[in-house]
Amino acid sequence: MVSSAQEMANVAGRQSVVSPKIGENEITFSIMAPYAASVKLSGSWMAAPARSVDMIKAGSGVWSITIPAPKPELYTYSFNVDGLNVRDPNNIFLQRDGTRYMSVLLVPGELTANYFEANKRGNLSKVWYESPTLGLTRRMYVYTPYGYDGGTAKYPVLYLLHGAGGDEDAWSTMGRACQIMDNLIEKKLAKPMIVVMTNGNANQTAAQNDVPQVRSQGNQISAAGKFEESIVKDVVPYIDKNYRTYTDRGNRAITGLSMGGAQATLAGLNNPDKFAWVGSFSGAFVLWPNARDPKGGQNLNLDAVGKQVFPNLNSSANSRLKLLYISCGNDDFLFEANRQFKGWLKEKKIKFVDVETPGYAHVWSYWRISLVDFSSRLFK
Amino acid sequence: MVSSAQEMANVAGRQSVVSPKIGENEITFSIMAPYAASVKLSGSWMAAPARSVDMIKAGSGVWSITIPAPKPELYTYSFNVDGLNVRDPNNIFLQRDGTRYMSVLLVPGELTANYFEANKRGNLSKVWYESPTLGLTRRMYVYTPYGYDGGTAKYPVLYLLHGAGGDEDAWSTMGRACQIMDNLIEKKLAKPMIVVMTNGNANQTAAQNDVPQVRSQGNQISAAGKFEESIVKDVVPYIDKNYRTYTDRGNRAITGLSMGGAQATLAGLNNPDKFAWVGSFSGAFVLWPNARDPKGGQNLNLDAVGKQVFPNLNSSANSRLKLLYISCGNDDFLFEANRQFKGWLKEKKIKFVDVETPGYAHVWSYWRISLVDFSSRLFK
Numbered sequence: 001m002v003s004s005a006q007e008m009a010n011v012a013g014r015q016s017v018v019s020p021k022i023g024e025n026e027i028t029f030s031i032m033a034p035y036a037a038s039v040k041l042s043g044s045w046m047a048a049p050a051r052s053v054d055m056i057k058a059g060s061g062v063w064s065i066t067i068p069a070p071k072p073e074l075y076t077y078s079f080n081v082d083g084l085n086v087r088d089p090n091n092i093f094l095q096r097d098g099t100r101y102m103s104v105l106l107v108p109g110e111l112t113a114n115y116f117e118a119n120k121r122g123n124l125s126k127v128w129y130e131s132p133t134l135g136l137t138r139r140m141y142v143y144t145p146y147g148y149d150g151g152t153a154k155y156p157v158l159y160l161l162h163g164a165g166g167d168e169d170a171w172s173t174m175g176r177a178c179q180i181m182d183n184l185i186e187k188k189l190a191k192p193m194i195v196v197m198t199n200g201n202a203n204q205t206a207a208q209n210d211v212p213q214v215r216s217q218g219n220q221i222s223a224a225g226k227f228e229e230s231i232v233k234d235v236v237p238y239i240d241k242n243y244r245t246y247t248d249r250g251n252r253a254i255t256g257l258s259m260g261g262a263q264a265t266l267a268g269l270n271n272p273d274k275f276a277w278v279g280s281f282s283g284a285f286v287l288w289p290n291a292r293d294p295k296g297g298q299n300l301n302l303d304a305v306g307k308q309v310f311p312n313l314n315s316s317a318n319s320r321l322k323l324l325y326i327s328c329g330n331d332d333f334l335f336e337a338n339r340q341f342k343g344w345l346k347e348k349k350i351k352f353v354d355v356e357t358p359g360y361a362h363v364w365s366y367w368r369i370s371l372v373d374f375s376s377r378l379f380k
Numbered sequence: 381m382v383s384s385a386q387e388m389a390n391v392a393g394r395q396s397v398v399s400p401k402i403g404e405n406e407i408t409f410s411i412m413a414p415y416a417a418s419v420k421l422s423g424s425w426m427a428a429p430a431r432s433v434d435m436i437k438a439g440s441g442v443w444s445i446t447i448p449a450p451k452p453e454l455y456t457y458s459f460n461v462d463g464l465n466v467r468d469p470n471n472i473f474l475q476r477d478g479t480r481y482m483s484v485l486l487v488p489g490e491l492t493a494n495y496f497e498a499n500k501r502g503n504l505s506k507v508w509y510e511s512p513t514l515g516l517t518r519r520m521y522v523y524t525p526y527g528y529d530g531g532t533a534k535y536p537v538l539y540l541l542h543g544a545g546g547d548e549d550a551w552s553t554m555g556r557a558c559q560i561m562d563n564l565i566e567k568k569l570a571k572p573m574i575v576v577m578t579n580g581n582a583n584q585t586a587a588q589n590d591v592p593q594v595r596s597q598g599n600q601i602s603a604a605g606k607f608e609e610s611i612v613k614d615v616v617p618y619i620d621k622n623y624r625t626y627t628d629r630g631n632r633a634i635t636g637l638s639m640g641g642a643q644a645t646l647a648g649l650n651n652p653d654k655f656a657w658v659g660s661f662s663g664a665f666v667l668w669p670n671a672r673d674p675k676g677g678q679n680l681n682l683d684a685v686g687k688q689v690f691p692n693l694n695s696s697a698n699s700r701l702k703l704l705y706i707s708c709g710n711d712d713f714l715f716e717a718n719r720q721f722k723g724w725l726k727e728k729k730i731k732f733v734d735v736e737t738p739g740y741a742h743v744w745s746y747w748r749i750s751l752v753d754f755s756s757r758l759f760k
Contacts, residue, residue, distance in 0.1 A: 035462040037415075082415040086466050092479045092589045099472045101481075121517070125505040127529070137501065149507070149622045209472045242529045 019090040034061025043077035045070035072109020076102035098165035118182035120146035133230035139206035143195040161256025167207040168199040202227040228267035255279030257367040262287040279325035281370035315349040324352035329360025399470040414441025423457035425450035452489020456482035478545035498562035500526035513610035519586035523575040541636025547587040548579040582607040608647035635659030637747040659705035661750035695729040704732035709740025
């Protein structure tokens with residue numbers, strides 16, 4: 001809303017503060033706040049519970065702190081200025097987690113190499129589709145790999161679901177899914193595939209920031225299997241009609257994180273004619289219909305899991321499943337529930353790839369790693 | 381980076397402050413800042429130069445102000461907390477203008493009806509393409525109208541360029557281009573068309589927030605015609621190869637705002653075999669190569685315009701141009717330069733649609749209105 005001359009002046013003014021400043025071994029954060037009495041930095045790399053450090057004021061009104069560079073990872077951070085939580089005004093790289101915005105710090109290194117742009121890049125489409133099952137016009141994101149546009153080849157499809165509080169935007173932003181797929185495909189670590197990222201909140205049409213007249217109605221859980229039904233009845237047919245896909249079960253995978261892990265296993269294991277590859281990252285399995293222990297908490301009611309969630313699942317699934325993949329960090333608050341489900345699978349003699357990873361809680365850093373691992377195993 | 385239980389608690393906590401609260405005739409803005417000494421509201425609806433109003437603190441630490449609802453429009457605003465400019469933490473609707481983020485207020489009404497989602501919605505793709513002309517792998521956004529996916533029809537194409545400080549993301553966010561096109565097409569006020577939104581900064585691969593390792597290098601102007609050359613040599617062929625387009629000049633339009641208006645007229649009027657429909661909204665014509673008056677400012681050097689910018693343009697263009705459209709608000713700092721260019725066109729006896737609009741400066745509200753008007757005239 002300014003003239004370009006004013007804009008230039010603004011840009012010049014802002015550039016006097018550079019933040020974050022990423023050095024070889026240290027990182028400096030800065031913010032101009034001349035009237036503040038206290039400024040703190042909070043970052044996702046900090047050990048809880050003391051998740052903030054004081055910043056120091058210089059005469060110019062700029063508060064700064066230099067820290068040793070944390071290990072390569074994609075982190076989020078914010079400043080606390082006299083009790084007010086604010087983003088870094090000099091860092092253009094923001095991420096939205098549901099209704100919250102956070103500044104992003106991407107520390108380069110081996111682990112994060114897949115999170116930067118590859119040489120050969122696929123495209124990302126924001127696609128509206130009809131969901132008669134949910135009674136909504138809904139939106140999803142569709143990643144098509146490098147070479148899809150202008151080509152004639154068919155591709156397998158991965159359905160990739162987000163967690164509670166997220167939406168169809170989450171995997172391509174916080175999850176860096178496009179960059180990860182581009183890099184894995186370029187390095188021939190993963191097969192070229194289409195990746196479909198739906199909105200898993202059953203009564204949401206699209207990410208709330210894009211449909212601004214609709215305020216948040218809270219997180220919409222999967223509405224007792226309706227969302228999973230819509231994947232099979234609405235989403236898969238739309239993708240197979242409008243994209244060049246292989247349409248056999250052997251070329252279709254589904255996975256997700258947290259709530260999305262519960263949805264992916266529910267949709268995947270109950271539709272063996274549709275999905276031969278099924279995964280869950282930090283699955284929030286208590287979100288399955290009636291699957292929570294009546295006493296509450298995160299414990300599973302395994303009786304309900306057997307009788308109501310997966311009534312037809314038995315060891316005959318082994319011959320149809322090319323992969324059942326279940327990953328969870330050992331520090332995840334859902335770790336025990338994952339153990340309970342895996343114990344139930346073992347009792348049923350259903351084979352699965354069991355990935356338990358020390359040092360990870362319920363965090364995006366783990367879900368990016370899980371996506372790298374899971375997608376590298378697909379369609380081979 | 382939190383558990384879903386914590387996330388739920390956070391969401392619940394934040395929802396105790398609702399901002400903005402849009403009533404029938406008034407709007408209330410609020411922010412929790414218990415330790416602040418002064419909080420102000422700045423909004424794009426306020427008359428300069430007194431562009432802020434004081435907010436009032438309640439005992440709870442929440443600062444608020446209620447204002448009469450401004451006329452229907454899409455506005456941006458921010459809070460100033462003890463000198464620090466911050467976004468509204470309770471408003472999920474943010475817009476990015478280059479390197480700046482702003483909170484958005486969308487006041488419903490007749491004017492803004494086209495800025496909300498239509499019933500039938502087109503899709504938006506983020507597309508990477510090779511630009512040999514600029515030596516870069518670059519990104520653009522491509523809007524395809526409702527019915528394109530799964531259909532077989534061909535479509536005309538509008539090339540829609542942003543202004544200085546913006547990028548390929550600008551028209552679909554600040555410009556609401558997808559919603560505008562969806563609404564106009566649904567109401568049969570515009571023909572169904574593909575809309576291509578490129579990045580007009582000649583040495584930028586993509587919007588800086590998506591390629592975080594590249595910090596801003598300042599605003600990259602069109603590099604003396606190279607960007608316009610890349611439109612004709614790289615972008616148009618890519619679109620015609622990868623999308624179902626009509627490829628004749630009569631089905632190709634180009635327009636843009638500010639810097640993009642200068643680029644669109646340069647590319648359009650110098651390539652009459654490619655574009656029969658050419659437009660400019662608030663065109664920054666001094667950005668044409670050597671077109672600025674040697675004495676500086678926003679005055680045009682009309683001698684250079686004739687000899688160097690449009691050496692081959694004369695009244696024979698009238699038979700080939702289906703539309704030359706030049707719009708500018710009367711309060712725009714580029715109004716006189718637009719008058720100078722239009723005077724030059726009149727001398728050359730080149731016909732154009734002359735739109736001068738009282739009450740508008742160099743603002744997005746005007747460019748959205750110009751897009752509605754221009755796109756409604758195309759391909760008819």
